[in-house]
Amino acid sequence: MALRVKTKLGFIDGSIKRLTSHKADYLNWEKVDSMVMAWIINSTNPSLHRSISNATTGRDVWLDLEERFAQTNAPRIHQLWRSLCLMEQEHDTSMTKFYTKFKTLIDELNEQHPLPECTCRASKELIQREEDHHVHLFLGCLDNERFAHVKATILNTDPLPSLRHTFNFILREEARFTAEKEKNNKVESGSRSIHFALANRKGEMGPT
Structure with a gap:
């Protein structure tokens, strides 16, 4: 909900694609994606921080958590x-x-x-x-x-x-x-x- 309010949901649902480093807006994308990662990590139990802090993007963090905790x-x-x-x-x-x-x-x-x-x-x-x-x-x-x-x-x-x-x-x-x-x-x-x-x-x- 917080990501939707801040119009950042696309960083975890895949609708905002990762930019390559030679793209003009790469630095802006990287800045916002790092912010999204920080929000997600700070919202999880501290015992999980070590296992997800090495992910490279906010979507990677989200998919990791989804794979571990999502159930039918x-x-x-x-x-x-x-x-x-x-x-x-x-x-x-x-x-x-x-x-x-x-x-x-x-x-x-x-x-x-x-x-x-x-x-x-x-x-x-x-x-x-x-x-x-x-x-x-x-x-x-x-x-x-x-x-x-x-x-x-x-x-x-x-x-x-x-x-x-x-x-x-x-x-x-x-x-x-x-x-x-x-x-x-x-x-x-x-x-x-x-x-x-x-x-x-x-x-x-x-x-x-």
């Missing part, structure tokens, strides 16, 4: 799908925290396995189908006892709301559930206090 997407995609399918919200985890974790996995999955580029009329349908999959996955992670009613409402909506709107529906239901639970706890606590006070009063009065 399939294992990671499988791991992401497995994590999503097995996710469940724990009772002590807030909905906001849980959704953030879920959305992080979804975003990485979209990055690892993006939808194919399409300019036909089916592209909108493909995007909607993908969004529906995410909504079903998210709802499947939630506790049926707490969210059965709102889940049924969402699933009976046609078309399904977006993942973001689904989260907002669930968030409101969580707030309602929490408020109701706190109200019941106060009523129960008040009942216990009254019962305790009456018991104490009866004890003070003694047997009749």
Whole structure:
């Protein structure tokens, strides 16, 4: 990202070719390429510096790191799908925290396995189908006892709301559930206090 912002991505993806020393702009190319190399090296773990510092160009450094650390997407995609399918919200985890974790996995999955580029009329349908999959996955992670009613409402909506709107529906239901639970706890606590006070009063009065 930093290289793209500084319009230097071409030095590592091969689109900016290495110049030979007799070219007029060679010194400028060498200066910028050395700067790119320094950025990459300074961004890596110090334990790698010795093995990559002898490379001659920024692209050589990049290819060396790519060869050592790049891996096929399939294992990671499988791991992401497995994590999503097995996710469940724990009772002590807030909905906001849980959704953030879920959305992080979804975003990485979209990055690892993006939808194919399409300019036909089916592209909108493909995007909607993908969004529906995410909504079903998210709802499947939630506790049926707490969210059965709102889940049924969402699933009976046609078309399904977006993942973001689904989260907002669930968030409101969580707030309602929490408020109701706190109200019941106060009523129960008040009942216990009254019962305790009456018991104490009866004890003070003694047997009749």
